[in-house]
Amino acid sequence: MRLSRYFLPTLREDPSEAETVSHKLLLRAGMIRKVASGVYNFLPLGLKALKNIENIVRQEMNRAGALEVLLPLVQPAELWLETGRWNAYGKELLRFKDRKEHDFCLGPTHEEVITDLVRRDVKSYRQLPLILYQIAPKFRDEIRPRFGLMRAREFIMKDAYSFDADYEGLDKSYQLMYETYNRIFSACGLKFKAVRAHTGAIGGDVSHEFMVLAETGEDTIAVCPKCGFAENVEIAPAISSEVYEPEPYRPIEKVYTPNVRSAKDVADYLGLPLKKITKTLIYIVEEKEPVAICVRGDHEVNEVKLEKVLGGKPFRMATEEEVLKIVGAHPGFIGPKGLKMKVIVDRSLVNFPNFVIGANKDEYHYVNANLNDTFVPDLVADVRKAVEGDLCPECGELLTFMKGIEVGHIFKLGTKYSEPMKATFLDKDGTEKPFIMGCYGIGVSRVLSATIEQNHDENGIIFPWPIAPFKVGIISFKPDFQEKAEKLYQELSERVDTLIDDRDERPGVKFKDLDLIGVPLQVIYGKSFEETGKVEIKIRRTGERVYLPEEEARTFVLSFGEKQGEESL
């Protein structure tokens, strides 16, 4: 591509609307432009990168035997009524009426549509297993779209659905997709981790998330450096490495603690370590029964675990008013002693000597509380989030924590959709059975964001070779070199996406733009070519420069690409 004929509106300054690196760089590199909150245009450069990701995904899905389809963005309410999600799905589901006053929605996901498709035309176990996928826009009316493509309302997703005759088949399909996802993200040249995860609203019992590792990730994952254990902290068991030293028994004592509501305030006020101050949180289960949860001041309640402990019943945290009404004291002064409700304590309080609890009276706490002495809990359970210093539940090694961006999620659905939608087939034994389903998503446009979060420096994007919209950029500084640069451009263009900056711009501008848009290799016809006849090749990622005669430069570029391709597989 000739830059003089390309549409590449790069920005020198950070747009004021962007906060995160990937958002800023996507805008500055002229890859995307905002149309509305959480809704974006893809410009030629951005689309090219997106297509590269899509094609990697497509290639690997096809290799796995999945078949590509295209499902509609607009979906009728009828299908969603069948599964009950028309009402169950919140405001994220954008609903509207057509001219005939029929209800429709924009598809945030496609389980209903695909299940409908398959139930109409798949009738026999002989047609199974079947994996269908699409790469298409989705719309979710997010509460708060943010970070550019990271959490957009309209975004590109690859979603796949597997249909099997039995659970053994589902296990196989799931395993196949798990391996395919590993191939996909490797082929993209990303550093990532597959972790066990919470199944969430989509349901099912097993799920894995694929996390691109980046400091700015919104998820935290716990990884064991020894045995390979990896889980989202949303579900990771919390096993403390701490051993509590026994302390002499001290009688419980009520102390005056004015205006200290947070655990940290109480710790500072009493001159005790934060962990000695326990927090008691009041939850309302099924909108009627209050339940108290007790954790150490340096720990946090994990609501995913809590949900399990509470038997999957719906619950929420009590409001300040409710706490006052039920307990008679404000949040911050709540404690388990004398509470007239079910009390669940985190197991980190077992054998924890002489801790502090709220006194259920404003401005007062108890010190020297002890489990089973000061109060007897109804249940001791793991209800906290795992933290630094906790141990691997499988091998006992210290866990490592890292941040990740969720780019893929795979689920076993079972019959969650096939049953209510009466999607059945005739099995070998002549009986009618619901399909056993799985679903597998990749946030394609989010992968682009995540790629940039993981691969950038102060000068701009550093695209991994497979995703780079252009692999090579050619710059020449003297009119005399133009012809030679042009010839190399022609040759390289036959093999890889090549950009030649033929604009009448100053060198600085050309360098800055090539750096900004993340072209992996820059071929420069400048000083070195004039003096020695060798072109200069700059490797964007390392800043390394090599000087080669033109012939060798050509093979260098091509073999560089192949090498990158191999490394990423």
Next chain:
RNA sequence: CGGGGCGUAGCUCAGCCUGGGAGAGCGUCGGCUUCGGGAGCCGAGUGUCGGAGGUUCAAAUCCUCUCGCCCCGACCA
């Protein structure tokens, strides 16, 4: 949904407190010079000051309403 902030040239932003001429830098267009890291000089164009209403002799500026965008939070006490 709660809180905060912003909306002025294509972009980044000043001007608003304390009412009176709509501005700067970058970009764009023309010219000269320059040519290895977002050059210099000369010249040119550039605006419903988000929108509506109000106060006033006079509103980007004060008041009311409204729309849009961004950030933080959505109860970890």
